[in-house]
Amino acid sequence: QVQLVESGGGLVQAGGSLRLSCAASGRTFTNYAMGWFRQAPGKEREFVATINWSGSSTYYADSVKGRFTISRNSAKNTVYLQMNSLKPEDTAVYYCAGCRRSFTSTVQSDYNYWGQGTQVTVSS
Secondary structure (H helix, E strand, O other), rough: OOEEEEEEEEEOOOOOOOOEEEEEEOOOOOOOEEEEEEEEEOOOEEEEEEEOOOOOOOEOOOOOOOOOEEEEEHHOEEEEEEEEOOOHHHHHHEEEEEEOOOOOOOOOHHHEEEEHHHEEEEEE
């Protein structure tokens, strides 16, 4: 059974930082891209960041570019999202996802494995 388990969410003041982790089990994602998505209350889930199979290529939503960094440790089958300079509008449930492709993708339908999500709340 494939599982993606996110951790690292919490409550932080605006301007602060958090590091999310996503540990995969039941399947190796070494040859596949990974991504982070988020869903704010009353809004649809949206793309945040993606990283290709080797970690050599990343892509970010404009809203987080320059503040968030996605990375991966294939040996640990884990992907990370470092979030700096957090803003209240970053408040959302953050989801880790495993892609069916090896290259980066912003399209949710390209992802066939999803975690349960971790809450990030940024206070003003």
